[in-house]
Amino acid sequence: MAHTGVVFPEVDGKRSTSALGRAVVADALREVDPVGAHAAERETNWRQGYLVHFRRMVEAGLLRDGEAAVDVARSGLASLHSRMRCATARGEVPLGEAFSAATGSGVPLETATVRGSGERATSLTLPMHGERLAGDGLRRQLDRWVAAGSLEPSAADKVREVLEHPEWLDLSGRKVVVLGAGAEMGPLRALLSWGAEVVGVDLPRPDIWKRVVDVAAGSAGTLHLPVAGGSSPGVAPETADLASGAGADLVHGLPAVADWLTALEGPLVLGNYVYADGATNVRVSSAVDALSVELLRRRSDVALAFLATPTDVFAVPRDAVEFSTRAYRSPSAVTRVLRPALRTVSGGRLLQRNYAPGSDPGLNDSLVAQQGPNYALAKRLQRWRATVAARDGVTVSLNVAPPTRTRSVVKNRALASAYAGAHRFGIEVFEPATSNTLMAALLVHDLQTADTADGPDTRAPWLAEADGAVHGGLWRTAYDPRSALGLAVVLGLGSARG
Template sequence: MPNTNPTGVVMPSVGGKVSSSALGRAVVADALRGVDPVGARGAEASTDWRHDYLVHFRRLVEAGLPSREAALTIARDGLASLHERMRYRSGTDGAEAPLSAAFAVGGEPLRTVTIAGRGKAERELVVPYRGRLLAGRELDLQLERWVSAGIIEPSCARIVQTVAANPGWLALEGHRVVVLGAGAEMGPLRALLRWGADVVAVDLPRPAIWERLQGLAQRYAGNLHVPVTGEDRGADLLHDLGRVADWIEGLDGRLVLGNYVYADGALNVRVAMAVDALTVRLRQRRPDLGLAFLATPTDVFAVPDDAVDEANRRYAEATGIGRFRRPLRVLSAGRLLTRNYPPELYPGVNDSLVPQQGPNYALAKRLQRWRAAEARAAGLPVSLAVAPATRTRSVVKNRLLAAAFAGAHRFGIEIFEPATSNTLMAALLVHDLNAERPAHEHPWQDEAFAAAHGGLWRQPYSARSALGIAVLMGIGGARG
């Protein structure tokens, strides 16, 4: 039974009730108000946020396209709204306090236990893929196939090839990567340890998590630094922000704060906000701080001109399921297999929000993109990568999404296995910590650069108009 009176970092209560929909409406309205007051009023007036959020999260992107300053205003105002509205509730009197109160909670300081790897550091970029280990020419060929199929952007292939050509980068000498959500399937921890990097792990104080992470650390070559209280390893970001901030602040080396946390439902927003509060705190105390994020492709992004042109070329060719597009559109009153983009309207807006993931997931992921844009504009080193849809446990436990994943290949979408995704994303992180990405005029271009979207940006049909068909075609595969 869910906890109706949670503690730690919490959503605000209004009239004694907590509503994640009310929070989402208010934050989106606050983010839009400075550049799109009509859109802000529309978000505030929503009576069915679970359905309406799809429109308003798209508007958050579209309203920022006219200028760099418009996009940054949306990001800054959205973040400010979240920090003003979110609360901290102690476990003693249950009273709500401002989010900053989370750092006033004391306790025994965390100490560090270091697990030294016993393995030999890998000095070649090797990517697991469908039972094979790709390196050298084999990796180049697969990157070319992905680009040709529209699975990753050409800039993503170039970055991975650059890392492969500079194997000395893999150890990340001089850096300490703080992996928040160290046990996450999409996180870079395993790859970084294989390459001999210095990794700081933060995850919940659950023995099963730390037994597995200790085994990985001992098996590979890197050093794993772990927060410890007494005999317990780990730390709870929802309740222990003050101690975690003090502990990370005291670590040596150039710090990179990597955000890989995830939780279900409204808890995802709470954890994401705990991480963002930690980010703000550490920026005040560690001017050397860098940030790392993974963005989900099931969101709204502005995309390059050539992605729009390729999607429209495929639409015109009408191969595969597209041969039945006309009768399907007639039977569905135009809802099925709609164009991904209007022709020759640049940049294109790819809307791949999936209703089954819900508005809390969208808000948690969007605030990370807002923070990346804001921090990059402030001059901080930022690595944000769009990761492909991946068969993680958290996703495929939803039977509808599992079926959609099983049928996605019918539309030219590739669903990746975790080992492939997290190695590719770790390689992008290694690049960003060793070499600068090109400077772009607009934040949307920073997000689109080196994206590994799995094909969603370059397929002919909008994601939601193909979702139902993918589910039907994938049901048998999902059961298998």
């Protein structure tokens, strides 16, 4: 079977995802941590051993008051772009050359538009447990989340600002491109309810587009979507079956998507909400990153938006460390009795402290081994792009999203069980509707306050990532998340089956 589109490089006759991941991580570390780079290159069991190397990249990034993170990000992205390939009409080329190669990228894309007939929401409300929280009710919920350690206080402050400025929900004058229009964590539904102009991109699958078009038609917003040339562009959903002809494949039709987005009137916010299983996640994330670079090259009016996964490694503020330390020192009565025994029988592996007391910053390692190195790389390269773009003066919205019961999570039995038992350790797992609306509000805040920024974001990248994080408690729980994961799985087995 021929390999097409964005593909892994062929090494010794094989396209190894482990070889690619090992090489990119080593290259990312090489300048700031040569010893760490050498260790990554020599890792013989990448699928199980990747955790320590992804942690090391964050540790190395804290050097030089956090400035080393910029070097790690630039080196990692350069390595990925030079190593990943794009199969074109004239053979395979490096990812960065996908747009300049004579690709013969197929039928060009045209635009269909769905204009909703619903009433625009003029204030922020948050769906939660079958209700919609608004005004003081939402403010009280933000206070509860802060008190429980489910999010950083800065995240609550940002949402409160959106509450105080309902006019911010009107994003007139810009188009928000939602790559992964059908994603559960994406902002498409919330943005359309606020009357935004959204550009949706997702795979050409009628089941996805039937759902997305129905949402748009009932909303107060406008949805632009790609259709293959000759598929009646510009018509409304009631006069053509848009779902059967809509969509674009980022992995296999990258140049066509770039040309289509380039031709749209701007300004554009390019939002990355794509996800795929396994190795395909790296392929599509690489394609999106190449698309981001190309659009930034072609246009001067592009902002970038991302959601960072909470199951990664982050440097966290001293305040989060102190919250966690207090929680460790004041366990529940049951935990106070059981913790010594559990630590003894596990050889100290269970219920380890989340941080050494007084750490500033602390290092939160919430990587989940079961998610695998491809997921970790796909999500890390988004953080790298956010870091580099912000330093280069691009408007960037990157916010850490909470653990959420999405379909991709609950279909993994171990993760579903861990999520069901997580509340025993101070971790709150959010429902998709709550998460995606909350993160859409943070996106609105970032976009509406970007004009007040004085030049490029020169904060240490770890500080920028921590600002506004909604981590569900992973940063503030008493215990190192992986040291509690096994217990959470056991405690959640019954609930997950239910």
